[in-house]
Amino acid sequence: MPLLLQGTQQALINKIVTTTTHILAVRTGQEIKISNRDPFAHNIHPLAKVNREWNKMQLPNTPSFSYAYDKAEFIPIKCNIHPWMHGYIVVLNTSHFAVTGEGGNFSLPDLPPGRYVLTAWHETFGTQSREITIAGDESQTIDFVFQAKP
Numbered sequence: 001m002p003l004l005l006q007g008t009q010q011a012l013i014n015k016i017v018t019t020t021t022h023i024l025a026v027r028t029g030q031e032i033k034i035s036n037r038d039p040f041a042h043n044i045h046p047l048a049k050v051n052r053e054w055n056k057m058q059l060p061n062t063p064s065f066s067y068a069y070d071k072a073e074f075i076p077i078k079c080n081i082h083p084w085m086h087g088y089i090v091v092l093n094t095s096h097f098a099v100t101g102e103g104g105n106f107s108l109p110d111l112p113p114g115r116y117v118l119t120a121w122h123e124t125f126g127t128q129s130r131e132i133t134i135a136g137d138e139s140q141t142i143d144f145v146f147q148a149k150p
């Protein structure tokens with residue numbers, strides 16, 4: 001089971017393991033709220049290399065705590081107690097990002113006109129980038145195809 005990560009403005013890491021995504025994307029400096037709703041302890045351990053690495057024991061029925069990362073980084077996160085719990089915190093220098101939903105769809109609403117490098121990242125299949133130009137009020141469909149390795 002993955003570590004459940006979810007969040008919007010105030011991101012929340014919730015360790016009850018019931019959903020499909022285990023990727024949390026935030027901006028640099030954005031607060032990530034980490035809470036334990038399970039009746040047992042976790043040791044939350046983001047494996048940062050560019051940012052500071054830390055781990056923290058979180059007992060049941062204890063208050064949530066918050067953390068923000070200063071630098072952009074793709075940070076694997078695990079629980080030191082439960083080896084099946086893992087996910088990623090993706091810290092980005094841009095506010096234009098999305099985590100794909102079921103079916104792999106994403107949207108980037110309110111992207112101002114301009115030229116962009118659009119990068120798709122998958123934890124197993126790596127990254128693909130494409131230059132796009134957005135003019136005016138248009139909307140574009142961009143498809144990325146990742147090949148599963150045999």
Ligand SMILES: [Cu+2]
Pocket residue numbers: 041042043079080081082085
């Ligand atoms: Cu755990």
